[in-house]
Amino acid sequence: MKIATWNINSLTVRLPQVLDWLAANPVDVLGLQELKLSDDKFPLDALQAIGYHSAVFGQKTYNGVALLTRAPVTGVVKNIPGFADEQSRVIAGTIASPAGDVRVINGYFVNGQAPGTDKFAYKMTWLAALRDWLATELARHPRLVLMGDFNITADDRDSWDPDGLRETIHHTSAEREALQSLLALGLHDAFRLFEQPEKSYSWWDYREFAFRRNRGLRIDYTLVSEALRPQVLACAIDRLPRKNERPSDHTPVVLTLAD
């Protein structure tokens, strides 16, 4: 079973690239973030035509998330229950699998702009609410994947300039501690379960030839629960779509689970 995450930074612009990528990478589940379109604009038909069901939580202009699945998804939840949020950032669902159903939570985590801002405070509140809900989700669904654009570097290896960017956004101790508190619930960063090339990133700024110079951040993750960990066969970042014309600034991360 293959489960992937990709922040596509406007599905309107990137739909052809998503269709191409799925043709070359026929994953079972693809979590998308930053759709930047409302539900009524979502290309259900084009995705159905290539064999994917869609569970969509859209929003005009900003945010918006979706789960594309080969098999129908059940138990869909949008955003964090009990946490009032104007922004469409989370969609969760259960996917049937021969080895047992998998609960997938797909999130577009808050950016947070800069420490000390209202947006940063919202990021920290959002992360705390996610952690509390995640605890109940894990109790209900031991076989769980939390994935998406986390907008946090887990540690210095995940940044092209950890010293120059120390305590700036995506690099603060507060964000890293919040991510650790998610992991402390019994999740593992699937990417780090394996030897990986140094300077592996999932996002590069559009400016200053950042991709060409590999000045990036690893901020897109697939976290797996304890129960799923023995089934993890691989986790890889696919840099190829970043070379497309009009690319997203993020690339897909693909998690492979034993069937």
Place this chain on the structure above:
DNA sequence: ATGACGGTGTGGCACCGA
């Protein structure tokens, strides 16, 4: 370097992202 690039919505720019 309050920069750069790119998307959206609006409108000839502002806002946001990371």
